[in-house]
Amino acid sequence: MAQKKHKPEEIVGKLRQVDVLVSQGRPVAEAIRAIGVTAFTYYRWRKEFGGLKSDQVKRLKELEKENERLRKAVSDLTLEKLILKEAAGGKLPSPARRRRCVEHVVSKLGVSERLACRVLGQHRSTQRKMPVGRADEAALTADIVELATRYGRYGYRRITALLHAAGWAVNVKRVERIWRREGLKVPHKQPKKGRLWLNDGSCVRLRPEYPNHVWSYDFVEDRTHNGRKFRMLNVIDEYTRECLAIRIDRKLNSTAVIDVLTDLFVLRGVPGHVRSDNGPEFIATAVRDWIAAVGARTAFIEPGSPWENGYCESFNSKLRDELLDGEIFYSLAEARIVIESWRQHYNTERPHSSLGYKPPAPAAIVSPPPTSNPAQRPTMH
The missing domain is CATH 1.10.10 (Arc Repressor Mutant, subunit A)
Structure with a gap:
């Protein structure tokens, strides 16, 4: 028959009972038999609870439980520290990396999967459910x-x-x-430069409203493999963002500008305005008189204000960023072929962010009809 397990309060009561019987002159052995335990149990109880009262025993048990809780907390913190130290090889931004780390910690330290997931911030369902990739x-x-x-x-x-x-x-x-x-990224671009405003603080700008309303053109320079310079004359339609032509030669002057514009005017018609820089190639009297003679108007930008020719400057930056900075041209003929191929790609395939990521080909642009005669619109001075 199993012996009854006494509570601490009962043990203290029996010890006090023995003390009372002994004080009455009864032998210790008889007093021990009176409480129903053996002498060995009595002396073990006396060693552990001797001199204590019931409230003191209760407080002692509470302290023992608190100590046990603290020991367990310290043990858990130590274990969590070991888990974090084992997983400290790098960041765990993705569930896949955390999944592999949890598996490593479980096999290395022998801890439970539940504990490893809690410490490393991985949901157990994410840990258990393996991802099924798409077929494509x-x-x-x-x-x-x-x-x-x-x-x-x-x-x-x-x-x-x-x-x-x-x-x-x-x-x-x-x-x-x-x-x-896959670790793909576009390298950082150069920091933007501040705008150069006019003296009166105004910003004069003729905005395109339909195809063939405003054309703009500008020069870009580059070098062939032998170090010799060549120049590019870029002509774009500011409304459709289409690159109409890129003329490439070692030297380009006002005669080359007239030649390129003549071909484009015959092929596409005369635009309402032609925006250009105020460099010597563009402000030549022959160019200005020729543009006025065919029915278009010139719109020269202010000196030192390339941002006023923003559409063409934006195109020039894309040309240099996406082609010129990454190509070596061994001859002028090779440059003409490669750059013309890129121009065709730019017009027909390359997504343009300002056009809803559609290519700037005219067929992709739905334009409203002109509200008034383009020849009556104000010019930029």
Whole structure:
């Protein structure tokens, strides 16, 4: 028959009972038999609870429980510290990396999966449920990497537009996730420069309202492999953002400007305004008189204010960023072929952010009819 397990309060009461019997002159052995325990149990109780009262025993048990709780807390903190130290090889931004880290900690330290997930911030359902990738994930990733390699200056939004053009029904967030997973990025551009305002603080700007309303043109310089300079004359339609022509030669002057504009006027008609820089090639009397003779108006920008020719300057920066900075031209003929190929790509394939990520080909732009005669619009001085 199993012996009854006494509570601390009962033990203290029996010890006090023995003390009372002994004080009455009864032998200790008889007093011990009176409380129903053996002498060994009595002396063990006396060693552990001798001299204590019931309230003191209760307080002692509470302290023991508190000490046990503190020991367990310290033990848990030490274990959590070991887990974090084991996983301190780097950041864990993705569930996949946390999943692998949890598995490593469980196998290395022998802790439970529940504890490892709690310490490392991984939900247990995420840990248990393995991700099932889409069937087209590998093909989509390959296409994104291929496009990013071909167009090194395009971000994931423009890559998404190219994927849509190629027939992919993909969300931009999914492209961004794959983009970041593969470590793709566009290098930081140079910091922007402050605008140069006119003396009176105003900003005179003729804004295009329909195709062939305002054309603009500007020069860009580059060098062939042997160090010799060549120049490019870029002509764009500011409304459609289409690059109408890029004339390339070692030297370009006002005669070359008239030659290029003549071909474009015959092919596309005369625009309402022609915006240009105020350099010597453009302000030549022959160019100005010729433009006025064919029915267009000139719009020269203010000196030292290239931002007023912003559409053409933006195009020039894209040309240099996406082509010129990454190409070596061994001859002028090679430069003409490669740059003309890029111009065709820019007009027909390259997504333009200002056009809803559509190429700037005229067929992609729906323009309203002109509200008034372009010849009656004010010119820029």
